[in-house]
Amino acid sequence: MTIAPLLKIEDLRTYFYSRSKQAFIRSVDGVTVDVARGETLGVVGESGSGKSITALSVMGLISGGPGVISGKVGFKTDTVQKNLLHDLASYVTLTKKDGRIMNASKDLVGWEKNVERTMKGVRGKEIAMIFQNPKSSLNPFIPVGKQITEAIQLHTAIKSDQEAKDRALYWLDRVKIDSPRLRFDNYPYGLSGGMCQRAMIAMALASEPSLLIADEPTTGLDATIQSKIVDLLAELKSEFGITTMLISHDISIISRLSDSVAVMYGGTIVEYGPARDILAQEFKDKHPYAEALLASIPTTENIKEKGYLQAITGDVLDTINTPPGCRFYGRCHCVTDAIREKCAYKEPDLREIAPGHKVRCWLYFD
């Protein structure tokens, strides 16, 4: 594996200052992960684990607020190579006291201009993104077809209206929207949620991006529609082999589509490796959180084995006062007396325990 990864996220940190709590919420706290060309990386974790914020940080869509982003996001294709977080730090002034950040002020104008500059030619053209709640993600004032042709005319060689329309119709057909010609002139309010998500996917693919970020693509849809959208994504994956970063809290979707999986907890990646290892019940060298996640899937084996559905006890991590030790320590059932001290006071690093498989847990370290 000597080919450079398409997207290389290094030590990404995205903090939000909460005025009411007078402290930083560490939504993303040191994420390092690669997305190799042609593969689908599944990012899984419970709500609030920072998956979506990671994606938004990569896309430069965290801008208006007091978000402080640091780290490096390398993006490399045959034509483009840049750090998507280039120079962002210079627009933020941090006031520190006793080693703690007391205050962060941001040159909002400069920050946004810088983001625009960096992301020009990347957003939409190189990285396309689809979101949850497709109905509200499409512009309600513009016909669906026009929103797709806009992407085509912006990012591909096709500039004439008629050709763009033909191309958009082709994509609408590819995402299996029935009677595309009819739908082309429809406004989003006239389409169902599933239909809107198909249109979103068509819009994202129409600009022929190198990387597709699918942020909870099935959330907000009916269960039956969800599985159809997953079918469609699987089909498109095998057909086009587009590099994808798939974000979901739904492990069944992740297992269906991913080549490798990153499990996120409390703003960091606790486990990373090939999908077949991480998602296999019988594979035992797992992070306790990943194991608990798997055990909470309502499959027949899970229920047969235990007679009930296992829930992960305890609350979601407080991302303001992150504990000094392992983030999962408070909820972990695997702590042994031998490592208890380390678990409580020293944060484990993400260490490779088998080729291509990294875990952030003292259980597996000597």
Add this chain to the structure above:
Amino acid sequence: MKLSAIRPIALVLSRELMLTALLLLGVSFVVFIILYLSPGDPFSVLLEGQSSAEARAGIREALGVPRSWYAQYLSWLTGMLQGNFGTSIRTGLPVLTEVLRVGLNTLILTIGSMLVTLLIAVPIALYSAVRGTNKISWPLTMFAYVISALPVFWFGYIVLYVFMHKFGIFPLAFGSSSGQKYAWLYALLPIFVLGVGNGTISEVIRSLRAEMGRVMAEDYIRTAKAKGAAVWKHSFKEGLLIPVTEIIAAKIPFILGGAVIVEQVFNWPGMGRMAWQAAQDRDYPVIMGIAILSAVFVRMGSLFQSVVYVAVNPRASKE
């Protein structure tokens, strides 16, 4: 425009026109009730203008036997529907022609002032919606607060004074300053003064800014950013066009009210000045005509708003 786009507009137009008719009926009724309750007998004065002989006979009858209030209302209403608003007590001229003559001047003043207000408010609102409160937008907001509290009559004097001393033009009646060099400028003064001083700017800024801010936080704007499209193209309709038309419709009554004062200060021969004169002379027919015509102006504004809303918003026709 396609037929499918015109149909909802026609629908809304007819619905709004019906509402307008109903409202104007209500307006006429309110006007009637106020005059009916007033001491003295303004209606005997009113009916003097009725041209037909039968009407006059009716009045004579009325002088002897007091007629019921609804009979009076109906006869007044039918008179109005035939275009007879009575005659001015002071000038003896028919009210309708008088009011329409000055109504045009007020319409110019109102539309012009509305433009001035928007020219000031929209940039400030947009800037602070996009950038948030900062060193530039906060003083601008404060400035808007101050000019919204400014008594428009005093502001008018300041502008007049500056104009007199800077340009040497004296406040003559509208149009009569024509031989002078900056005469056309003088015509713009009341428009400027009313546009700045109508007291609504800070409110306009706040509501535009809130709308724009809300739209900028919409999911579809995030989508637009993510696909590398121009954000303003996607936010323009909901974030600016619709709120601006709503503001225009909502603020016309305020500007018409302000026009009464500004026309007074600048001798602008419009409805407001005529209303002031009529109120002094207790010239009821005139002031009633003005109340009804200004209600027509207000309804025109809201008609305009509804049409724009339906034309722009594809969902509106389904609602």
Add this chain to the structure above:
Amino acid sequence: MKSYTQISGEIGEFSDLPFWKKADLVDLAYVGYGLLIVTLVVASYILGSFNLLPRDPQDLDLELMMAPPGTAGHALGTDFMGRDMLSRLIVGIQAYFLPGLLAIGIALLFGTVLGVVTGYRGGKFDTAITYFTNLVDSFPRLVLILLVVAAFKPSIYYIMLVVGLTNVPVVASLIKGKILFLKQKNFIEADTALGLPTRTIILKHILWHNCRTLLIIQATLGMAEAILMETSLSYLGFGVQEPTPSWGNMVQAGANYFMQGKFWPSTAPALAILFTILGFHLLGDGLNNILEGKRGA
């Protein structure tokens, strides 16, 4: 549990730290300034009604006409007839204070009743209210007031009656919105399920707990409008008549001298109007931002 949209909502909610801190201070400053103005107005009103004035506001001093502020014995100078400006400004508050309270009272009382009825019952009442609101909005207020003035007589109480009545729909729609919101959140349903009498629900739970701040804010904004209307009408000569001072007729009376470059007699009352209306506006908006959690400024 935070879903994706909630998180992105938070991003919008928290903003750049210094500006948020500043914005909060801004709101506090607004309210502080507003309260200062309210205190001044109330104090001046009380002084005026007990005739505790630096000088007799009707006392002519033909030797000392249009004295600038700071003249000995006349802290704010004198007007074109040599009357003490400060005293006249203080007495001028009498012109709008009680009438303004009347306007506010009418607007709040009828607006609340109407709002509760429509919010609670909806249906036909709602249609009627919408019509009423549209009807009131169809009249420019000043024109309506001129009509009333022409029909009856130029009295400030008639004027304030109109101001109050035309504000009824505004208050009603706010109360209605609040009730619909509470209904949507099932608060009212829960109250009914608890077996509370309707009177308790409406008076205590809806009006007192949920509409209190809203009504206070409307009252401050209503006062600003009352002042504006009183001064405008007095300026036009239909409100308070000379020699009784009102800020509006003081501006008007001083206007003749304005063009001669003698600004003070009309500028002093104009500034009084400006600072007072500004105070009530800022108080209302500041309270709105702080108590109702809406960002406006």
